[in-house]
Amino acid sequence: MSTGQENIRKVEMYRYDPTEGGDGHFDTFDLQIKDESNTTILDVLIRIQKEQDATLAFRYACRVNMCGSCGMVINGREGLACKTNVSEFATNERITIRPLNHFPVIKDLVVDMDPFFKNYEECLPFFEPKEIVEEPAIIRPDSPERQAIGLATECIACGCCVSSCTMANYHEGYAGPAPLNRAFTLLNDSRDGLFTERMDRVLQSCYNCRTEFNCTEVCPKEISSTRAIKFIQRMAMKEPFRKIEEEKAAAEIENVEPATVIGKAEPVISMSNNGCVGCTHNQPDVGRRDFLTKMTLGIGAATALMVGGVMASAFVGPSMRKKETLWVPAGKMDDLQVGKVTTLNLNYTETIGIYKQDNVKPVMVWCQSNDKNIVVYDSRCTHLGCAVRWDKTQNSFLCACHGGKFALDGSVIAGPPPRPLDHMEYKIDNGNLLIAMVS
Amino acid sequence: MKQEDTINYRKPLQWGEFDPNRRRNMFVGMWAWMWQRITAVAIIVLLPLHIVLTYKPWLQFLLLLAVTFHATLGLRVILLDFDLVKVEYQKALIWGLTGLGLVVFALVWWLIR
Numbered sequence: 120m121s122t123g124q125e126n127i128r129k130v131e132m133y134r135y136d137p138t139e140g141g142d143g144h145f146d147t148f149d150l151q152i153k154d155e156s157n158t159t160i161l162d163v164l165i166r167i168q169k170e171q172d173a174t175l176a177f178r179y180a181c182r183v184n185m186c187g188s189c190g191m192v193i194n195g196r197e198g199l200a201c202k203t204n205v206s207e208f209a210t211n212e213r214i215t216i217r218p219l220n221h222f223p224v225i226k227d228l229v230v231d232m233d234p235f236f237k238n239y240e241e242c243l244p245f246f247e248p249k250e251i252v253e254e255p256a257i258i259r260p261d262s263p264e265r266q267a268i269g270l271a272t273e274c275i276a277c278g279c280c281v282s283s284c285t286m287a288n289y290h291e292g293y294a295g296p297a298p299l300n301r302a303f304t305l306l307n308d309s310r311d312g313l314f315t316e317r318m319d320r321v322l323q324s325c326y327n328c329r330t331e332f333n334c335t336e337v338c339p340k341e342i343s344s345t346r347a348i349k350f351i352q353r354m355a356m357k358e359p360f361r362k363i364e365e366e367k368a369a370a371e372i373e374n375v376e377p378a379t380v381i382g383k384a385e386p387v388i389s390m391s392n393n394g395c396v397g398c399t400h401n402q403p404d405v406g407r408r409d410f411l412t413k414m415t416l417g418i419g420a421a422t423a424l425m426v427g428g429v430m431a432s433a434f435v436g437p438s439m440r441k442k443e444t445l446w447v448p449a450g451k452m453d454d455l456q457v458g459k460v461t462t463l464n465l466n467y468t469e470t471i472g473i474y475k476q477d478n479v480k481p482v483m484v485w486c487q488s489n490d491k492n493i494v495v496y497d498s499r500c501t502h503l504g505c506a507v508r509w510d511k512t513q514n515s516f517l518c519a520c521h522g523g524k525f526a527l528d529g530s531v532i533a534g535p536p537p538r539p540l541d542h543m544e545y546k547i548d549n550g551n552l553l554i555a556m557v558s
Numbered sequence: 559m560k561q562e563d564t565i566n567y568r569k570p571l572q573w574g575e576f577d578p579n580r581r582r583n584m585f586v587g588m589w590a591w592m593w594q595r596i597t598a599v600a601i602i603v604l605l606p607l608h609i610v611l612t613y614k615p616w617l618q619f620l621l622l623l624a625v626t627f628h629a630t631l632g633l634r635v636i637l638l639d640f641d642l643v644k645v646e647y648q649k650a651l652i653w654g655l656t657g658l659g660l661v662v663f664a665l666v667w668w669l670i671r
Contacts, residue, residue: 131578133577135568137565137566137567137568138566140566140568141568142568142575142576143568144576145576145577145578192574192577192583194579194582195574195577195579195580195581195582195583196579196582196583197583213578213579215577215578215579217571217574217577218571219571220570220571220572220573220574221570221571221572222570223567223568223569223570224567224568224570224571225565225567230570231567283583285573285588288572288573329591330587330591330634330635330638330639330648331585331587331588331590331591332585332587332588332645332648333583333585333587333588335587335645335648336585336587337583343645343646345638345645345648346645349638349639349641349645350641352639353639353640353641
């Protein structure tokens with residue numbers, strides 16, 4: 120702060136002469152400022168115009184942050200000239216003043232605000248009552264509706280937010296922060312009768328916001344248009360359902376009165392075309408929607424195929440694979456008694472797909488004569504698969520389930536089994552008996 | 559409309575092309591958005607690389623970092639979109655969530671991995 124201290128400030132001013140054209144340039148002015156904390160940029164502009172260069176063009180009206188005429192870019196940041204003090208900038212810092220972005224420059228700091236107000240009009244910035252009432256409508260100050268709108272109605276349409284918004288530059292037909300903020304204050308107003316018309320007009324625009332908060336940062340009235348746009352986006356989530364309801368209602372009306380509808384009220388607003396010549400805002404961007412729908416479906420399908428393919432090959436693949444014969448060690452050949460049947464339990468791990476299971480399977484080994492001549496019987500009864508056991512006293516294999524009885528050579532003696540006991544493959548390796556497990 | 563024929567308007571400035579102070583107009587919210595876009599592109603590039611070149615630590619590091627930034631900044635936008643956090647905390651959300659994401663990233667990378 121340099122209160123009461125005289126200081127010479129260098130002011131760089133953007134100049135554009137419409138009679139010359141071109142890109143424009145910056146002029147430097149030296150200005151002695153007595154009390155910086157008491158001098159606004161607007162004072163600086165007025166003094167330069169009076170004392171140094173009478174051709175300097177700029178707009179102002181109220182001088183007290185009320186009218187929004189003097190929006191400009193001061194030291195790289197949008198603001199009102201009448202609200203920005205010289206003392207906000209360090210004493211050795213140059214002050215640069217230039218017109219707002221995204222608006223055609225008419226002369227020096229004066230921009231053509233037509234694009235802004237066209238967008239503003241497009242969002243129907245006026246209140247249209249739902250019904251004519253004698254008494255004032257009662258909206259309590261602490262009602263959620265009023266609280267949500269808050270101070271968003273204080274916008275003075277200075278255009279600073281649009282200038283700071285990078286998306287206003289890149290999205291053709293984007294209404295911009297201030298018009299959307301205005302639309303929000305009316306969309307959220309329960310007394311207003313133009314909800315559907317207004318919503319139709321801002322629906323495309325409200326998705327162009329990228330949550331950068333530039334508009335919120337520069338707003339001289341400290342309104343957050345980003346917040347307003349988020350509100351509209353949340354309202355817009357219900358839009359598809361409203362459209363369906365409307366179509367249903369329209370179909371019903373047509374069914375009831377197929378002839379001309381006499382009592383049908385004219386829409387209050389019919390300026391969709393003549394109100395904004397050449398605008399494309401309220402025409403739905405079909406190409407983009409179509410593209411996004413197709414992209415979503417396409418990428419979704421491709422992802423599903425890829426993920427499905429990997430899952431299928433990982434989970435189903437192993438179970439389709441041809442199984443290799445598992446040779447399970449059953450014990451030493453020397454332990455078998457010649458001429459007798461020995462029951463052995465085979466411990467092995469079975470793999471089913473990606474699932475592993477420890478199994479114990481009994482087999483009966485009949486050692487006929489010497490060590491090379493053996494028969495290995497599967498303990499599964501050939502009838503229904505119950506376990507068969509060797510009975511020494513009856514000298515036969517017995518099945519407990521249905522009285523199946525097999526002879527020592529495996530042939531059926533009695534009961535329901537349709538065929539002799541199954542033999543299992545075996546091999547002898549170094550005196551160890553190995554039995555093939557095929558499942 | 560008639561005026562435009564006689565007066566030459568300068569085409570709109572886009573970002574204060576030759577304003578010496580134009581860099582002052584860069585707020586963190588804009589960089590948050592920009593950085594999320596950049597990391598999105600990085601993920602698109604790194605993910606196929608990660609599938610092709612498996613178990614390359616530098617690649618895993620870069621991919622996890624890109625995903626961390628993209629996820630935390632995306633979470634911020636979701637929280638703001640659905641009004642789960644008031645917009646006035648948007649800057650705190652950037653630093654808070656990104657910081658939290660980086661802490662989780664560091665834990666995952668140096669402790670768990």
